[in-house]
Amino acid sequence: MSGLIGDLLSTARALNAQTQGVNTAGKNMANVTNPAYSRQRVTLGDAGTIQTPNGPQSMGVQVLETTQIRDLLLDKQILRETSLLGSARAEEEALRWLQTNLGETVDRGSDSSFIDGASAVSLGASGVAQALQDFFNAFHGLSANPTSVSERQSVFQQASILVDRLNLTGNRLAELSSSLDESIVSETNVVNGILESIRSLNEQIVRIEISHPGSALDLRDKRQAKLEELSKLMDIEVATISDRPGQIEVSASGPGGASVMLVDGIRSVSTVSFDGTQFLAGATGSPLELTGGSLAGTLKARDGSLQNAISDFDRLSAQLVATVNSAYDPVSAGRNFFDPAGTTAVGFALNLGLDALSIRSTGTSEAGANEIALAVARAGERIHSTGAGDAIDGTLGDFHRQLISRVGGELASAGNRVSDQESVQKLLEGRRDSISGVSLDEEMADLLRFQRAFQASARVMRTIDEMLELVVTGLIR
Known part of the structure; x- marks a missing residue:
């Protein structure tokens, strides 16, 4: 259509295009705090030209497309790094729970007398380390005063505490394993929903x-x-x-x-x-x-660090049973101190029928003899070797400290991986924000640009309307 009517239509098309530009800029600004939103852009282009009796006439401007500003390669990188971060966080969380359930951590210091440079075991007042030390110290006390009833009561009390500590730790670790299983099952349900x-x-x-x-x-x-x-x-x-x-x-x-x-x-x-x-x-x-995501991280912690801790506590319990029973009953007369079948942390127990009065300090009737009490007290210092058929390497205390130290080291390493991965994730998300994120300054500039273009088109529309009115009025006359 040529003439003023054609100009009117092309101007109307321009008004529609500028309106869509204003709407898109407003939508972008409304989603400035939406992390899942990628900014949108309106692309305007020539609507074409037609031939009229008066010559070629432009059809004006139109919206060619509305697109998202996205970098697909960057989106894929973020997916990959998000999986790695999810795995690292899940593993760290599981290891933190493991350390909490152990109830002990190793402080490192200059004293090299302990394995791995561990100078002390903190939180030991309620842990296995302190219970082990108190148990062997009680036998030292009995060896110094072999006829004392109170020393026998002390040995029995400390032995009961040691049993309780190992049982409690074993049960806690088993419950943690079950909790991780439940977490995995719950997250698989979430996966299926997604x-x-x-x-x-x-x-x-x-x-x-x-x-x-x-x-x-x-x-x-x-x-x-x-x-x-x-x-x-x-x-x-x-x-x-x-x-x-x-x-x-x-x-x-x-x-x-x-x-x-x-x-x-x-x-x-x-x-x-x-x-x-x-x-x-x-x-x-x-x-x-x-290999990535919280499912992989949780499973890795369960089958790795947690299972190793459970296995090591079972080995510690088995060696404790064998070492103490060997010292307490050197002739294998069936007078064991610990239950020979209690070779796991959960099953660790005193021998059936053992009480404070039945605890022996000697295998002879000689007054003041203390060879059994002394042998058990020294058993805590015995160095074991798996090469010689033992369940552990080193002393009982050293093996336990090494176990706690290893868990602490694994937790620290996991924390470092989380920190490193968070830095990578932050860098990638920052780069994506610079590409796909909404900038209020840019959107305000676009809004003003489209607004001015709309006002100009509206003025053209008003001018055409006035010209049409003159034409119509002239025809009527």
């Missing part, structure tokens, strides 16, 4: 973008947020599906680096499960080999 949400978002995006490809920007933001939420729990690979626009597939690593599909666009979702030892996907139970 996977279904991603499939649903794929479906919604496809439905909206059938006629306008790439237009479901807010849904794409939600999907990216779900992917990042999922990556905190497990490491994933995300890829677009070339022959299905708007859809993505999510997969995880299986044995040998094979890819196990979790979300196939809008078609299917494979449920993730945990059988107590490994993660499985789908009805066929395809194994998953997760």
Whole structure:
């Protein structure tokens, strides 16, 4: 359409374009505090030119597209680093609980008399270390006064405390293992909910973008947020599906680096499960080999540091039973001090029938003899060797201190990994914010630009209206 009517239509198109620009700038500013939002940009372009009896006439300006400002490579890097951070945090949290349940930490100092340079065991007043020391000290007291009833009562009391400490620690570690299992199962349920949400978002995006490809920007933001939420729990690979626009597939690593599909666009979702030892996907139970996310971190801590601590406390208990019983009953007459079957921390116990009055300081009838009490007291200083068939290496006290020290070292290393990973994550998120984040200054500038353009177009519209009025008035006359 030529002439004033054509100018009127092209100006109306310009008003619509500037209005969309104003709306987009306002939307960006409204989402300035939304971490899942990526800023949007309106791209304006020429609407084309038509031939009229008066010559070529421009059709004005129009909105070509509204796009998100995103760096897809950076988004993938953030997913990967989020998984690593999730794993490190989960492992650190599990190790912190492990140290709490042990109830002891090792202070390092200049005194090299203890293994690993440990100078003291703190919190020992209620821990295994102090109970071990008090137990052998009680036998030292009995060896110095072998006929004393009070010394026998002290030995029995300290032995009972030692049993209680080992039982308590063993039970706490077993309960911690069960708690970690429950946490893993709970998080797998969360994973399955997120996977279904991603499939649903794929479906919604496809439905909206059938006629306008790439237009479901807010849904794409939600999907990216779900992917990042999922990556905190497990490491994933995300890829677009070339022959299905708007859809993505999510997969995880299986044995040998094979890819196990979790979300196939809008078609299917494979449920993730945990059988107590490994993660499985789908009805066929395809194994998953997760290396990132809180699921992997929790499982690593459970099967690594926690299981090692449980095993070491069992070894300590078994060696304590063997060493003390050997010293207390040197001729193997069946007069054991500790229950020979109590070779775990949970099962560690005094021998059936043992009480304060039945505790022996000697195997002879000679008055003042103390060879048994002295042998048990010195058993705490005996250096054991796994090469010689013992359950541990070093003395009982050294082995325990080494155990506590190792857990402390593992916790410190995990904390360092978390700190390093947080720095990387912060750097990447800062870079993404500079690209995709909303800048109020930029949006205000765009808002003013679109507003001025709208005002100019409105003035042109008013001028055309006045000219049309003159034409119509002239025709009437």
